[in-house]
Each structure stands twice: as structure tokens, then as C-alpha cells.
Amino acid sequence: MFDSVEDVEKKLHDQDYICGKNIATVVYLATKLQKPILIEGPAGVGKTELGRAVSRALGLPLIRLQCYEGLDESKALYEWEYSKQLLYTQMLRDKIEQVIGDAATLKDAAARIGEQDDVFFSERFIVPRPLLRGILSEERVALLIDEVDKSDPEFEAFLLEVLSDYTVSIPEIGTMEAKHIPLVFLTSNDSREMTDALKRRCLHLYIDFPGEEQELAIVNLKVDGIQQRLAEDIVKLIQSIRKLDLKKAPSISETLDWARALMVLNADTLEAPLVEETLNIILKYEGDIHKAQMELSKLLQEKGAESPGPEAEAGEKPAATGTPPRKSVLH
């Protein structure tokens, strides 16, 4: 368990997840109040990763349920293992004949088989899916219900039932209750709005794109051996690109991809041709790329005139006093 909001921040950081107070506060409250967190925000801002990082930080096994259109109870909760049941009836044919024995009518025979129902509708023949596994687990688990907005509204209603009392009733077997209330994360990319009822059950966390400082910390953490100056350039540029009116703004994962690609290309600062050639890593639409290019040339015109000094050596740390001359896009 976490001791305080600061403790959350620290322990998540130990798990390579950088977050500010706002995220830490909600996570802390969720563990204290034992409520699910509904995490919303654009794609690639670390919603899924937050669930993972918290489960690692608390040492809870992670059970993940990826949602999709058409996901239903049988895939999320449990399913009768129909073919196994059938297999058993085939293999037990002799026994069944004994049971039916000298039954006079078909109806009578069916009634006798009916008496043996619970042999075939028992836990033996159930395939537990993620939700049931999470609820029946002997130890406390973290349950990550990922991209719940992709599921259908009916599934949401069903989910709400499970999350309101953490019990599952299977008509043929009875009601099963959770031994430990799992720590639940639901993530949504906002492709549709979740119902109010579900939202009422959850604490709500909106994760937006990170600020400059935070994104820089993430880049430094996740891209091994990156030059400080390159990291700064990348993050600055990404941040200003996000301010443009784009069809799809670059996410953190795209920042990371870009940083890694530029490392491979041996860049140590960002320069215009390189940026232009690699823009397609962070932007997926022609129109967006075009806009970013215009922005870039504007930045270049503003900054380019200032300091066309000699290029800084690779590996040089920015000096504490005075700014070294740079030919990079942003300085």
C-alpha cells in the first residue's frame, strides 16, 4: 500500500513511470477508498502504462482485459466449456445409460438426466475469463480493463454490475464473491462517452499530454543514452507541434519513437532536414505534416538569423554559464 501521495509519486517513479501530483492523488485515493479509476485522455499518454506501473509498484499480479466491439460476458467473465461437456457425455455414455436405465418414457429419461445436471454445470466445466479470474483470485490483483470505450454500451452495463459488488452469479452454480476487492483501472480514449452510472462508480482521472519538464524526464528515462541536448530539442519541438491545430497530435509514444529513431541516425541536435525527413514518425496525416513543416520554417526563420555559430561538439554538456552557440532549430 502507499503511505501518501508523495509515496505514490516516488514508487511509480521507481517503476519508470513519471507522474505529477494530480495523477498520484487519484491513484492514492483509489487504493484508500477501494474504488475503480476511470482514466480518460488521448491515445498514447500513458493510461495503460499507469495501470501496469501501479500493479508493479504494489506487487499485485496484473490481469488485463482488452475491450473491443462485440466483447461479451462469455469472453470477459466465463463461458461453459461446451465441447468438454460434450466430450464427457460421450465418454460417460455407459454411465448415462445406467442412469436412464429402464426409464419408461423419453420424458422420464430426461428427468433422470436432469437430476444429474450439476455434474455437468459445475466449476469443472467453466472457463474463467479475466474478470472472473480477477474476482476469484486467492490474492489481491490489479485488474486493467483497457480501452473500455471500444466495448458496446450493453457490455458497459454488465461491467457496472460486476464493479458495484464484486460478485458474480452463475445461475447453475450460485453466487461467487471476491475474496479481495481488486484494484481496478478502466482506460478510455474517449471514442464515446461512458455512461453516467459507470462514471459514478469510479474515480475519474483525465490524463492530458505532459508538460515540457515531465516529458523530458520521460524521454531521459525511456531512451537509454540520449544526449541531453537532443532530448531537450525533441521535447521542445514536440510541445510546440502539439499547439498546432492538428488532426492527430503526437503522443508520448511517438515522442519516444522519434527520439529512438534520431539516436539511431546519430543526431545530436535537431536540424531542419533531419526533422523534415522524420516528421512522419510523429505525424500520421499529410495535412498535419504539412502544417508542422510550415511551423518549422517559421521557427527557423525566427531563430536561424540569431546564432549561426559553429556546431557544438557531440557529447558536450551545456555549460553552466552562458549558452554555447548552437545551430539547432530551437535555441
Next chain:
Amino acid sequence: MQKKIVDFTNLLRKSGVRVSVAESLDAFAALDELSLDDRELFKDALRATMVKRSDDIPTYDRLFDLYWSGFHDALREQLGQATGGLPDHVDLDQLLEALRQMLENMDVDLSDLAKAMLSMDPNQLEQMIRDAADETGIERIQNLLQIGFFSRRMIEQMGLEGAGGDLRELIDQLREAGMGEEELEQLGRLMQAVQDAVRRSVRQFVEQELDKQNHDYLERFRRESLQEKSFYNLTEEDIRRMRELVARLAQKLKNVITIRRKRQRKGKFDLKGTMRRNMAHGGIPFELIFKQRKKERPKLIILCDVSSSVANVSRFMLQFVHSLQEAFTKIRSFVFVAELGEVTQVMRDNDIYQGIDQSLDGGGVVNVYTRSNFGFAFHVFWRDFLSAVDSRTTVVIIGDARNNYNDPRAWCLREIHRKAKNVVWINPEAPGAWGFGDSVMDRYLPYCDVAEECRNLKQLSRMVDRLLL
């Protein structure tokens, strides 16, 4: 504190943020787990428990600042100014310490307010001001002219005059008890300043209250009226807000469609299919097969009049259908004034709002600065695009049918109607005006399966809903 939170919750509700009772209880539970000194933490905790729609976050932020930080800080500042008014050489702490010692040995009878003023305790003073505000029914304040009235009522309610008297008496008593003249004078000045500070704070409180009430009112008014506001006179601000509203309405429709479609999707048990599939298992049905019913989604062709009189109807219709793309097999969009051109690609290549703006501007395919000519536009469509219309296509036309006395060429629409599944006409004018003046709506009506007035968002969204059935 509890009461303050309850009040704040009510304020949120009044401004259109839905907060359930269970959620406000969560908020209390959350605050039990946190230290309340950290304002940001406090703000995050309240938000996580009570505000669940991202759309509501800006409203929450505004109200939080208005309600929580505003007044308390203002009061502290006023008190700070009161003590700052003392001459430099006076040591405030020393003065108050001397006062405390004197009071310990004296038997004085002070009102609670006088005590709070003496100790300059902002928390206590704030509470008293809030209580007085409740007593006077401050939530009834409606306009600037009432600020003076409510301030006076609150000051009376708090008994500020009486407390001032108490303090003057106290100074006399202190003089008798032997306090020095200079200290007495400073104390008198200080108390006067604190009194003024309280007075000013009360007024500030009332002003903020008025802001809050106005905020609620405006917010509610905007939300309600936007749906029924006529498309003919929208401000830029209206358009921006309506855009959000349309997005929300479209989302709702989308949820409805999934449910409708889901119902269809559950097919019947397919006996033949099951037997066939399980031949290999000796006819023992290991795999069950269900009939997949084919869902039929309409193809949509939408013809938007983008002349200035109708542009806004077209704007929101485009937003609707493009937000609901999944509901249709295919959408092709056209714009016209006199010429007609296709903007399907424009809509595809841009973000939805930019796509719409560009389309309304002619999409690079038509000139929008001419006079409307429906007949010509239909003729162009008939000539160049009729092959796109088939028996599964719904053609939606948005326009006022004001044809500037040109030839209506109704036969073009007749041909379109003959090939299409449906022709739907959305007209921002009331049916009473159809066919009068230069309106040729009456000439087109025989070839429309549905023709309706859509003057505002409410009517438009009802229309979209019908399209989806």
C-alpha cells in the same frame, strides 16, 4: 468544512455539472484521506470524485477558483493591509502579546466577532461572514444595485457596530488597567483598520456571490437555449458552443445505433449450418452455428447549399453525418450555390472542423459568391453524378429552395428520386413560406420522400435520428 463542500456541490449542480449524492459522499471520504493544506491536492481530490466528464473540467476549474481560493485569500489580504497600516516602529507581535497579558487579568465581556477581530483570525472571520450571508439569503442577489443592500444587511447581521463598541470600551478598560497611551492609540488604530477590512471583505463577498449567481444563470441559459436558437442568427461564440453540443448529440446517437444494431446482430440458431460444420465429428454438434443477419446501412449522399443564408444548417448537418460515419456504408458530400462540386475528399483529408470550414467556403470546387440556383446545381448533379445513386442510397438536400427566379429544373430531382431509395429535404424555412416569393420548394416537394423544416439544432438532431432508422 462539510457545509462548504455541500454548498460547493450545489454550485456545481446549478452550473450543469451532474454530481450524485454518492459522489459527494466519496468526496468527503477522499478528504478524510488527505491533508487539506495543499490546495492543489484538495482540488484534484474533489474533481476525481465529483466531476467525471472532461467537458465539465473547465467549468469546475472556474468555479473552484471562484469558490475556494477567491474569498479566503482576499480576506487574508485585507487583514494584512490593516496591520500594514501601522507605523513602522510598532512591533505587532509585541503589541498583541501585551494585550493578551492584560486581558488574562481582566474580566471583559466581548462579542464573538470582537474576539475574532482582536485575534485577527481569518478562518473564524470567514465563517462568520459566510453565516451572515446565509442568514440574509444572499443567493437571491441578482444585480449590481443590490450589492450595497446585501452588504449592509450582512454587516448588521454580524453585529459589526456592536463589536466596534465593545472594542472601544475595551480600550477604555485597558487604559484604566494601566496600558500606555501610545500602545492604546496604536491598538485603537489597528482595530479601526480591522473593522474596515471586515467591511470591505463583506462587500467583496457579496460581489463574488453575484458573479457566481450570474455564472450559473448564464451557463444554464446558454445550454438550454442553444438547442432552440435559430440557425439564422448565430454568433461566432454560438457556433463554437454548438459544435460541442452537436458532438455530444452525435455521441448519444452513436450509442443508440450500437444498441439497435446489436439487437439485429444476434442471429438465430442455424441447424443446417451446425450439422454441416460438425460432419467431421460424426454429427455430434461440437460447434454451434448462428445465422448472421446482414445489416443494411444506408449509403448517404448529401447536397449542401452553402450560400450564406443556409450555411449554418449545412455546417451542423455535415458535422452530424461525419461524426456518425460508422452508421453509413458510404458518405459522399457535395456543396453548391449555383455550381455544384464534391467535397468528400476535403472532408476525408482534414480534421472534421477544418473540413467543414473549407467545404462551406466552396471546398476549392465551387464559387460561393454567386446567387443561388438550385436548378443548375441539380442539373450538374444529374449530369455528372447520377451514377452514384442507387436503390440503397439516401439523398439528403439541405437548402431553402430560394432559386432567385431561375428555372427550377425539377425534372432533375425527379430523376434522382427515381433512382434513389429516399430523397430527404431539410429546409430552414417554415413550410408556410415554401413556394412563396422566389421559393420553389413546392416544385420539388413531389420528389421528396421527407421534407421538413429544420430551424434549430433540436429539429436537426431529430431529423438525423430518423435518417439512421
